[in-house]
Amino acid sequence: xxxxxxxxxxxxxxxxxxxxxxxxxxxxxxxxxxxxxxxxxxxxxxxxxxxxxxxxxxxxxxxxxxxxxxxxxxxxxxxxxxxxxxxxxxxxxxxxxxxxxxxxxxxxxxxxxxxxxxxxxxxxxxxxxxxxxxxxxxxxxxxxxxxxxxxxxxxxxxxxxxxxxxxxxxxxxxxxxxxxxxxxxxxxxxxxxxxxxxxxxxxxxxxxxxxxxxxxxxxxxxxxxxxxxxxxxxxxxxxxxxxxxxxxxxxxxxxxxxxxxxxxxxxxxxxxxxxxxxxxxxxxxxxxxxxxxxxxxxxxxxxxxxxxxxxxxxxxxxxxxxxxxxxxxxxxxxxxxxxxxxxxxxxxxxxxxxxxxxxxxxxxxxxxxxxxxxxxxxxxxxxxxxxxxxxxxxxxxxxxxxxxxxxxxxxxxxxxxxxxxxxxxxxxxxxxxxxxxxxxxxxxxxxxxxxxxxxxxxxxxxxxxxxxxxxxxxxxxxxxxxxxxxxxxxxx
Amino acid sequence: xxxxxxxxxxxxxxxxxxxxxxxxxxxxxxxxxxxxxxxxxxxxxxxxxxxxxxxxxxxxxxxxxxxxxxxxxxxxxxxxxxxxxxxxxxxxxxxxxxxxxxxxxxxxxxxxxxxxxxxxxxxxxxxxxxxxxxxxxxxxxxxxxxxxxxxxxxxxxxxxxxxxxxxxxxxxxxxxxxxxxxxxxxxxxxxxxxxxxxxxxxxxxxxxxxxxxxxxxxxxxxxxxxxxxxxxxxxxxxxxxxxxxxxxxxxxxxxxxxxxxxxxxxxxxxxxxxxxxxxxxxxxxxxxxxxxxxxxxxxxxxxxxxxxxxxxxxxxxxxxxxxxxxxxxxxxxxxxxxxxxxxxxxxxxxxxxxxxxxxxxxxxxxxxxxxxxxxxxxxxxxxxxxxxxxxxxxxxxxxxxxxxxxxxxxxxxxxxxxxxxxxxxxxxxxxxxxxxxxxxxxxxxxxxxxxxxxxxxxxxxxxxxxxxxxxxxxxxxxx
Numbered sequence: 001x002x003x004x005x006x007x008x009x010x011x012x013x014x015x016x017x018x019x020x021x022x023x024x025x026x027x028x029x030x031x032x033x034x035x036x037x038x039x040x041x042x043x044x045x046x047x048x049x050x051x052x053x054x055x056x057x058x059x060x061x062x063x064x065x066x067x068x069x070x071x072x073x074x075x076x077x078x079x080x081x082x083x084x085x086x087x088x089x090x091x092x093x094x095x096x097x098x099x100x101x102x103x104x105x106x107x108x109x110x111x112x113x114x115x116x117x118x119x120x121x122x123x124x125x126x127x128x129x130x131x132x133x134x135x136x137x138x139x140x141x142x143x144x145x146x147x148x149x150x151x152x153x154x155x156x157x158x159x160x161x162x163x164x165x166x167x168x169x170x171x172x173x174x175x176x177x178x179x180x181x182x183x184x185x186x187x188x189x190x191x192x193x194x195x196x197x198x199x200x201x202x203x204x205x206x207x208x209x210x211x212x213x214x215x216x217x218x219x220x221x222x223x224x225x226x227x228x229x230x231x232x233x234x235x236x237x238x239x240x241x242x243x244x245x246x247x248x249x250x251x252x253x254x255x256x257x258x259x260x261x262x263x264x265x266x267x268x269x270x271x272x273x274x275x276x277x278x279x280x281x282x283x284x285x286x287x288x289x290x291x292x293x294x295x296x297x298x299x300x301x302x303x304x305x306x307x308x309x310x311x312x313x314x315x316x317x318x319x320x321x322x323x324x325x326x327x328x329x330x331x332x333x334x335x336x337x338x339x340x341x342x343x344x345x346x347x348x349x350x351x352x353x354x355x356x357x358x359x360x361x362x363x364x365x366x367x368x369x370x371x372x373x374x375x376x377x378x379x380x381x382x383x384x385x386x387x388x389x390x391x392x393x394x395x396x397x398x399x400x401x402x403x404x405x406x407x408x409x410x411x412x413x414x415x416x417x418x419x420x421x422x423x424x425x426x427x428x429x430x431x432x433x434x435x436x437x438x439x440x441x442x443x444x445x446x447x448x449x450x451x452x453x454x455x456x457x458x459x460x461x462x463x464x465x466x467x468x469x470x471x472x473x474x475x476x477x478x479x480x481x482x483x484x485x486x487x488x489x490x491x492x
Numbered sequence: 493x494x495x496x497x498x499x500x501x502x503x504x505x506x507x508x509x510x511x512x513x514x515x516x517x518x519x520x521x522x523x524x525x526x527x528x529x530x531x532x533x534x535x536x537x538x539x540x541x542x543x544x545x546x547x548x549x550x551x552x553x554x555x556x557x558x559x560x561x562x563x564x565x566x567x568x569x570x571x572x573x574x575x576x577x578x579x580x581x582x583x584x585x586x587x588x589x590x591x592x593x594x595x596x597x598x599x600x601x602x603x604x605x606x607x608x609x610x611x612x613x614x615x616x617x618x619x620x621x622x623x624x625x626x627x628x629x630x631x632x633x634x635x636x637x638x639x640x641x642x643x644x645x646x647x648x649x650x651x652x653x654x655x656x657x658x659x660x661x662x663x664x665x666x667x668x669x670x671x672x673x674x675x676x677x678x679x680x681x682x683x684x685x686x687x688x689x690x691x692x693x694x695x696x697x698x699x700x701x702x703x704x705x706x707x708x709x710x711x712x713x714x715x716x717x718x719x720x721x722x723x724x725x726x727x728x729x730x731x732x733x734x735x736x737x738x739x740x741x742x743x744x745x746x747x748x749x750x751x752x753x754x755x756x757x758x759x760x761x762x763x764x765x766x767x768x769x770x771x772x773x774x775x776x777x778x779x780x781x782x783x784x785x786x787x788x789x790x791x792x793x794x795x796x797x798x799x800x801x802x803x804x805x806x807x808x809x810x811x812x813x814x815x816x817x818x819x820x821x822x823x824x825x826x827x828x829x830x831x832x833x834x835x836x837x838x839x840x841x842x843x844x845x846x847x848x849x850x851x852x853x854x855x856x857x858x859x860x861x862x863x864x865x866x867x868x869x870x871x872x873x874x875x876x877x878x879x880x881x882x883x884x885x886x887x888x889x890x891x892x893x894x895x896x897x898x899x900x901x902x903x904x905x906x907x908x909x910x911x912x913x914x915x916x917x918x919x920x921x922x923x924x925x926x927x928x929x930x931x932x933x934x935x936x937x938x939x940x941x942x943x944x945x946x947x948x949x950x951x952x953x954x955x956x957x958x959x960x961x962x963x964x965x966x967x968x969x970x971x
Contacts, residue, residue, distance in 0.1 A: 083541045096540070103534050105541060202541040209770035237543050238773050316770055319575050322584025323538045327636065343577055366575070366765035375767060 003028035004165035008222045012070050022073030026055035029075050033166045041139045042161035044080045046120040054117045072115035077167035079158050080121040083202040091204050092136035093126045095324045095331045095350035105202020107213050107230045119167050123157030126352045128206045130154050131424035134415040135354045144485035149408040152182030158216045159186040163485050169217040175210045176309050177428025180440035184403035184453020187442045190216045191223045194461045195435035196241040199234030205320040207313040210432040220471040224248035251464030252471040257291035262396030264299035272405040279444035279452040280402050301388045304381050305430035311365050311378035318362025382433050389434045393459040398469050401427050403440040403453030437463045441470045442479045498694045500725040502654035506667050507645050508677040509685035510553045516620045516644035517544030524683050528637035536642035538582035543771050550644040553676040554618045555785050558595025560674045561613050565782045569594045571769040576762050579636050580623040590766040593617035602662040611663050612651030621645050657721035661714050669793050672818035687712040694728045704738040708745045720745040724752050804834040813842050820856040826863030831870045861894035869897040881954045882906045910957040919964045922947045933969050
């Protein structure tokens with residue numbers, strides 16, 4: 001039995017039957033990291049040694065009855081923009097290369113209170129800006145399905161580590177598709193919760209009105225389990241919603257009879273790869289077969305979503321990243337004689353090209369004289385996008401789209417063309433703009449064996465609906481039983 | 493043309509630190525004077541990932557200030573980010589309010605020589621204070637202290653309704669007094685918890701358009717505000733008279749040289765790139781919430797003044813002066829409670845105490861002694877234990893080294909001489925040494941009596957009972 005191929009709920013079962021131990025699990029993952037990390041390069045800060053020690057300690061505590069809980073001893077990987085006390089949080093940036101947070105993000109407090117084991121901090125695009133993880137200051141993570149391909153981004157390290165069985169599951173963050181798109185590229189499940197469902201406290205902000213933390217997992221049930229852990233009102237984040245806690249695993253009914261699925265036709269138009277389209281069409285047929293009603297409709301505003309997204313995200317980012325000024329923490333230039341130099345040189349030397357591009361773009365759209373034409377206009381369009389989705393959800397329970405118009409592309413093919421890179425987000429950004437939940441699940445592979453992702457979008461706080469729809473499809477098609485990453489393409 | 497042909501136009505932006513226990517977006521204490529960077533946390537230090545949470549008390553205090561200045565309270569308002577780089581601003585943006593402030597459209601009355609003038613208040617909004625830079629304390633470079641970062645402020649923006657430095661002073665005194673009365677700010681100007689940006693322009697009398705204005709930032713004493721306005725108005729008039737034009741610019745007032753200096757002009761004016769703060773939700777206030785604050789608003793200076801006129805038989809001027817400062821007025825009421833003599837307490841506060849405050853350039857809240865000590869001193873005079881001349885000396889002592897007045901007079905040996913024999917001895921001695929005065933008195937010069945009493949007081953170092961001296965001199969002279 002290869003422990004690392006098991007889902008978390010399978011691990012839980014075996015743990016409770018005492019078929020395996022906590023140290024067995026962590027050891028198996030540490031060994032797998034040793035085996036694959038040199039090819040995949042998903043970790044910025046691996047914590048194998050600490051994890052093994054923690055596993056021993058937890059195992060003793062569980063045996064003595066000091067602690068209990070169904071997730072005690074389950075390992076996890078954390079995207080490196082989620083603050084971890086005492087462990088460096090780099091955001092994959094030179095700016096924070098040696099930054100150690102003095103506090104834990106709220107989601108980390110929750111993960112820690114479940115006695116999970118942190119296997120390491122995972123690679124990403126610098127400050128979560130990118131769609132391929134190539135914009136990391138440290139390394140380029142590879143796609144376990146083909147090492148010449150990108151894992152997607154920005155949570156590429158998280159998705160690749162889950163796909164390569166180097167962690168059983170991971171936390172990512174999603175501002176415009178950064179959980180769903182890499183999940184799609186890596187053949188795993190990625191859920192972006194409704195804005196406000198998960199506390200953002202301790203998530204290094206990229207675009208505050210769009211960011212959400214969410215799970216990247218091997219299957220839908222694990223996604224529901226990890227969502228249970230991280231949701232809940234947080235007094236430290238006033239945008240987090242104060243509602244009753246839901247057990248999302250209870251929503252997994254394996255039944256979609258009567259479910260109304262809307263297909264926004266704009267997502268299937270120009271730019272979508274034929275094999276992606278075919279795979280999605282097959283998935284639609286599966287849903288029909290399972291008793292769901294499926295209807296095509298037009299989401300008129302979709303064409304404007306990408307431009308709107310980049311204006312709002314960059315505007316907020318330009319302000320959020322101002323705090324990295326070389327004064328209190330993070331990188332400070334050695335070349336300065338005055339204050340202006342500290343600012344200019346620390347930021348010029350500490351940030352990568354894509355981050356600077358977005359700061360400049362965001363500064364521009366907020367500048368007096370341009371504010372009305374860009375930022376204000378984008379906010380107006382944002383309202384229209386929300387309304388358009390509201391209208392759609394009057395008719396449908398779930399919207400079904402591709403997660404990305406393509407499968408994972410090869411390294412280096414887009415990283416020098418920002419516009420091409422931005423297009424990778426085209427199917428996912430409107431979900432963030434409208435603050436909706438979206439999940440990406442694998443729905444097949446293309447002729448090269450690269451996974452294809454399907455995105456299910458729900459109405460606000462209807463995570464249960466999309467989780468059940470995803471779960472039912474997954475039970476029917478059993479992607480994980482049919483396909484697995486091959487690590488082909490060789491070390492580069 | 494001359495100076496008299498011009499009209500000065502002044503508008504004030506007053507920043508008041510709110511006296512909430514904790515900061516505006518985190519639970520760090522707001523206390524002044526702690527060790528640098530000890531009142532800080534991830535939020536006010538702007539650590540990555542930290543988020544602000546709005547302190548509800550700040551909203552309450554700002555609404556109080558709005559109601560006390562006759563503002564309309566917005567049922568819905570929001571926070572905005574004001575972006576700029578400076579080392580005392582850890583987030584590189586200040587959370588403030590841009591286009592939807594909490595309070596708008598208020599007004600207050602100011603008074604000068606019985607003339608009442610209404611000054612409009614454009615808006616009051618909430619925002620966070622920045623930290624402090626300590627320059628050169630440890631060799632070269634600057635050190636950042638973030639204790640003040642995130643201390644809540646309200647900014648009160650006036651209409652350009654003031655026409656003289658006196659107007660500006662009266663307005664600021666009134667604002668200070670109101671904020672003290674409603675207990676939302678301690679208004680300690682010397683600690684920077686009340687400061688003002690002063691906008692000044694001039695125009696020909698009768699002109700409809702305003703002139704180009706200059707702004708002097710962060711002024712924190714009445715005296716420098718008055719001097720700065722007078723200087724700046726005169727400077728602007730001179731420039732115009734010489735055919736020049738005024739540049740819209742930010743100036744720095746230098747108290748030592750008594751001049752303004754250019755800090756930055758409009759060309760390098762900052763573009764603050766305001767946009768709505770996405771980390772905070774909108775501020776929505778119910779009608780009940782606002783009404784509840786209105787109902788519980790403490791007594792304001794106007795109504796307290798009225799009460800003084802009715803209850804204590806004080807003059808209009810006395811009542812006005814006493815109530816101008818809440819601290820002074822509270823001192824009055826507390827001392828009055830103990831000694832029961834309103835007129836005497838008012839006199840001491842408004843004459844000798846006010847004079848000493850003036851000389852020492854202190855504000856009433858810096859009076860070092862307690863109401864009890866003041867009341868005791870007054871009672872000692874009433875009982876005849878000390879003369880009022882000694883009272884003045886006790887007062888000086890209370891300012892220097894405040895303690896129980898009884899102890900002071902005991903230690904200094906200032907107890908009044910009321911012993912008949914002792915007084916007679918002094919009287920006889922003085923008469924013996926001043927035959928000329930006796931002659932003057934007999935010749936009808938009443939002033940001579942005053943002189944003799946004065947000499948006797950001098951002889952006893954002010955300790956002789958003046959009433960007894962008077963009587964005894966008269967008796968002896970008329971023999």
